[in-house]
Amino acid sequence: MTPLAGEPIYSRESEYALIGAFFGDRPVDAYNRAALHITAEDFHTAEGRLTFRAMQALVQAGGAIDDVLLANRIAGEQGFHDSLRETLQQAAATPYAMSNVDQYARVIAEKSKGRQLAKQIEEIQRTLPQIGSGLTPMDVGAKLQATAMGVGTTATHIELLDNAQTNLRRMVEHLQRKQEGTVRGVRSGINNLDERIGDLEPGQLVIVAGRPGMGKTVLGMQYADNHGMFGDPDEQGRLPLVAVFSAEMELVKLVMRSASAAGRIDYHRIKKGTLIDEEYDRLTTFFARYEPTNIRIDSAAALTPATLQSKVRMLEQQTGQKVSLIVVDYLQLMQGDDTAENRALEISEISRKLKGTAKDFGCPVIALSQLNRSVEQRADKRPVPSDLRESGAIEQDADIIILLYRDEVYNPDSDYKGMAEIIIGKAREGGVGTAPAQWLGEYQRFDNMPEGAYGYESKYAN
Structure with a gap:
């Protein structure tokens, strides 16, 4: 028919x-x-x-x-x-x-x-x-949503026709908003990192990658929580709308991590329910801070670019607010919208569409990513962008690539216990290099490195 x-x-x-x-x-x-x-x-x-x-x-x-x-x-x-x-x-x-x-x-x-x-x-x-034989109604709905987005409205403004004076006026307006504090991007709260790459801005695809146990989810949620709890309210006084997609971890565990990180409460005692009195007080303080936020979490196992876009659009329609940050944990657990010849091509499609999602929704997208096992074979196990699994398309599409390394993961007797190296492997509008940070595993968070610790000032001065 x-x-x-x-x-x-x-x-x-x-x-x-x-x-x-x-x-x-x-x-x-x-x-x-x-x-x-x-x-x-x-x-x-x-x-x-x-x-x-x-x-x-x-x-x-x-x-x-x-x-x-x-x-x-x-x-x-x-x-x-x-x-x-x-x-x-x-x-x-x-x-x-x-x-x-x-x-x-x-x-x-x-x-x-x-x-x-x-x-x-x-x-x-x-x-x-x-439907009912490998296809779900959600799959059909996502395809319909993707279809509608794919044939979106025709642009009516042609930027190429704007003259130099118009472009300069826009730049001045942007600088004025920055100086007035009305334009603020997404920050991690880790000073060394934020100073190197600046605020995450609309349209950026940011890849956070590392081997298991390095803290990818921790950093992704730290961006989400920091922006969701402390980001600038909109004109109606609402805190930023943040969408988190986690195909790896249950919603409750993610909120537990947020409580541990923001409240500085021992994560293992939260999981076991054995909090001490002062931690209950901190948990109460966290509840009061977290409750008014607009941090939304989706822990559905099956996720494609189309379903992600569909859910974000539904969220915006329901709340009447534009999403200002999307976090995906993690890229390799996503599936492509269409059947691909091999997994590498499928990952390429996913990466490209995540970049398109950042531009279409006008917000940064942080996608966590695995690294190849080849890292383990090297004497120096600090990762580089080429270690990204199916790296070609991801490297090309990403605006920023953040790689995580903690020496104590490989060397239990390391002199650098409690230290994390946040390696900026690519930054279109910032500087590459290493931003040292403190690793607080019991609180599931990265923090600012105390001055003088590990002699990092001289090691990472450049």
């Missing part, structure tokens, strides 16, 4: 009016304005596609264009046949208003997106009988 069977999704009036403009007295102007919104494939009619491709070829060739040149070019286009002459003549004679060319093109673009939706909905309909 085809959606809207018998009802073609197109506007003959808009397509013919635009063709009429191409045959008018300002064809190049009409084409340039239309090309900001559509391509030849957005036309439903063959005459529309042929005319647009002919105009494109003539404009690229340069020189003057008139209706005779355009008609001759159309006749030479692949797919032209004599039976189209009459409809082309009708289209060329269609009245149009030059001031409405942009609107004609927008209507054609929206109708084209409607046809794309209809086709993809039809494909999804074919999968419905598989």
